[in-house]
Amino acid sequence: MTMSEETEQPLNLDIPDHLEYSDEHVWVDRSGELAILGITEYAADQLGELVFVDLPEPGSRVEAGDEIVELESSKAVQPMISPVAGVIKYVNRDVSDDPSVINGDPYGEGWILKVELDDDEPDLLTAEEYAKVIR
Template identity: 85%
Template sequence: MTMSDDNENEQPLNLDIPDHLEYSEEHAWVDRSVDPAIIGITEYAADQLGELVFVDLPEPGARVEAGDEIVELESSKAVQPLISPVAGTVKYVNRDVADDPSVVNGDPYGEGWLLKVELDDDEPELLSADEYAKVVR
């Protein structure tokens, strides 16, 4: 997910970046403390996209590789793919988000999760909360 980097002269963003999650530079978060791992978009991504009007999710059972476009997010501003930060097999998708995409904007780290993926054994290249904060600030 490519977001504008034109906020260099603005005040630091007051974003929620939970410490227990890991992040990609493409603004996805991953919770590997549970199995299957949960994936969603960050508050920063949700704010940049604006109010979501459509979310196209993959089917359970789909294979994903790190770097694949796995979800399409459509807002009144843009259509943006979510780039998978991990490799594995999609086990569950959040049908509530497909029915009401605004859930992602309201609670991106909770009810707005997108996928649950059974991860492959390889170690994904993810950022800590502190590292991700430097990407968006």
């Protein structure tokens, strides 16, 4: 996801410490058996109110760097770039039915995918490193 460098950076964004992040504004929770992915609060704020989310099919294979989800708002259409490789096991149909869930709770009910990761270690940022990317 590419975000405009010209926009004023809000400093009060939530960046949970227990998650890992990509430069493309995707968060990853690897604490369970499956990795959970979603977009960050920063990305949701930059996109504005989401109106459409095009999800991939469960069982699809994804490689790091792939455009895996299309996010459409009144402002823009942006792809969600996967920071991990693996097989998509679950998609959050709730965000497809009501994309505003992502805007309202990007780190909770607004999760987008659950992926069974390959063994390779994804190149992800800590919360502190990600905060430097967006500030």
